[in-house]
Amino acid sequence: MYWTVLASGFRRHATYRVATAAGVFTNTVFGFVLTFTYVALWDERPRLGGYDMAEALAYVWIGQSLLAACSLMGGGFEEELIQRIKTGDIAVDLYRPADLQLWWFSANLGRAAFQLLGRGVVPMAVGALAFDLALPEHPLTWLAFLVSVLLGVTVSFAVWYLVALSVFWLLDGAGAVQVAWLSGVFFSGMLLPLTVFPGALGEVARALPWASMLQVPADVFLEKRTGWELWEAYAFQAGWALVLLAAGRAVQAVATRRVVVQGG
Template identity: 65%
Template sequence: MTASGLYAAVAANSFRRYATYRAATAAGVFTNTVFGFVLAYTFEALWTTRPHLGGYDQSQALTFVWIGQAMIGAVALLGGGFQVELQERVRTGDVAIDLFRPADLQMWWLSSELGRSAFQLVGRGVAPMVVGSLAFELALPADPVTWVLFLVALVLAVVVSFALRFLVGLAAFWLLDGAGADMVSTVLSLFFSGMLLPLTTFPGAFGEIVRWLPWAAMLQVPADVLLERHSGAGAWGALAFEACWAVALLLLGRLAQSVATRRVVVQGG
């Protein structure tokens, strides 16, 4: 089997693996939908008081909410995912087995994450968006090209999210317990991705800075692509922003992996 075939098989197996968790998927859909209504009504009140806050009208702001709920599982905006398993394999020493596989450690986990994300988007992301579009007047685009650009932005968001969490997972090579790193990663993602509020609502220099951080590529940028706030060259610039962060973080992860695997330490026995 070729390397590309191997990684495709890993992704497909990951998709099938998560497809077996039907109860968890249904619970995720319910939770995302309920949380979407809470945020939507909060945004509705906020944008009634402050029309065009952050450059969005109320319909766009509500659309932003439901885009976030559709992406929350696929992009792991609230953390979780493969890095917990990776941390456990480092702690127990099972990562040594992974290193003997005829596959690159980073590419193996990236392939697995792409399979997981694909299922989460289909199984957990579509339903909340449909419910939101029925309950509220959303500003969804009619141009199919915009949807294609959004899907590209979404894939890049998944890669950026993976690359950040891969670094968190590798921290287990140096930390006895990865729970603290996971918690910090989740808080940063929640706050700086735009999950709580669009980053365009952040004031002054602080707002300018957070919009250049990698977490912005996980939700803010894909949402703005779908809302057609980036058009023409602007849309390609938004995708380039995500791609640059994806490449930079993957390279950083590869460097960290190289350093970590030179000194594999079995923690706890």
């Protein structure tokens, strides 16, 4: 059943061809803007954050490729879930012979798979054609990268699931979404690699779950994490995924008791 939900999520987003084309265009434009910004910065500070120029530019385009797949700025399943909670339609979801969290996780995984293909491949290809990007030297790195992306998508889902469930108490998710959106942009490393952040700020940023969504997959792609360090990266991502998914399940158990109050 959950595989059917996943496939349905993929097909559903595949129907929005104009929106996908617009997203590809936007990601590509922002990729160029960030690339020229990085070029100016790395010209002044070569090896900033442990990256050379080619690695830094590859980091930019990896970020644009994962922006939608990992919902770094939101715009995924959480909008629909928030609306269903606000209207009380969530009660219908609870009557389904399926686990609520697994249902939405499956749907989001289908969405993320399409976004990675639909909005990720083209910008990365354009960036590789237009600039000298550092690409993996070993074929297995691509597989290692996809595993890291899958874990990053899982962490992203767990974060946004908690954000959506907060509406049971807040009644309006705008504030929580804004906080999560800003946190995702800053602490995922979308603006700058987290290795650039100084001192305690850098240590904290690299320890937060948002690092799993971009910084870690990017380092896997750039072969900064190999051997034992690769397994440590996976453990970091999987650890946050398990903690946040467990938190989501606990909050769900408490929150669904409010359906009668909020859903009528």
